[in-house]
Amino acid sequence: MKDYIINAPQLQSVSKRISGIGITVICWIMWGYLLYPIITLINWLRGDYNVINEMRWFGGYKSLLDLMEIYVGTLIILGIVWVVWVFLRKMRTKRILPAAKNVVTNEEVAVFYHVDKIQIGHFQQQQNVTVLFDETGQIIGLE
Numbered sequence: 552m553k554d555y556i557i558n559a560p561q562l563q564s565v566s567k568r569i570s571g572i573g574i575t576v577i578c579w580i581m582w583g584y585l586l587y588p589i590i591t592l593i594n595w596l597r598g599d600y601n602v603i604n605e606m607r608w609f610g611g612y613k614s615l616l617d618l619m620e621i622y623v624g625t626l627i628i629l630g631i632v633w634v635v636w637v638f639l640r641k642m643r644t645k646r647i648l649p650a651a652k653n654v655v656t657n658e659e660v661a662v663f664y665h666v667d668k669i670q671i672g673h674f675q676q677q678q679n680v681t682v683l684f685d686e687t688g689q690i691i692g693l694e
Contacts, residue, residue, distance in 0.1 A: 585622065585625065585626070588615070588618050588619060588622045591605075591615070592615065592619075595615070657671045657672055657675075664690050665689065665690065666690055666693070670693055674693055680693060680694070681693070681694040
């Protein structure tokens with residue numbers, strides 16, 4: 552399998568590196584914010600006295616339910632944003648033109664470029680081909 556990801560961070564500008572690190576930090580903070588109510592709920596159900604006192608301080612289970620509503624709402628909004636993003640990315644993908652599906656034979660290529668059919672077959676088997684053009688864009692030679 553070929554590795555299509557180019558791992559060369561030295562080619563990025565400093566501003567792109569800083570913005571990437573900033574976005575990563577913001578995403579980790581959001582992830583922690585979304586996990587905090589679940590951790591609090593688990594500790595509360597386990598009987599952790601520090602969490603129980605904290606829950607009493609902030610209004611008991613009613614405030615927890617309010618936080619859970621915000622939590623679920625945030626997850627729903629993030630899910631909607633993700634679905635819209637996936638849909639927009641799908642819309643932006645390049646579609647294959649119907650003309651690109653047509654198979655072109657060597658005879659058609661030879662007629663179009665005014666080249667011998669035998670040369671085209673020979674050069675298709677090679678890995679490197681040099682095409683020489685004149686001033687008008689016509690092929691004058693193949694090496």
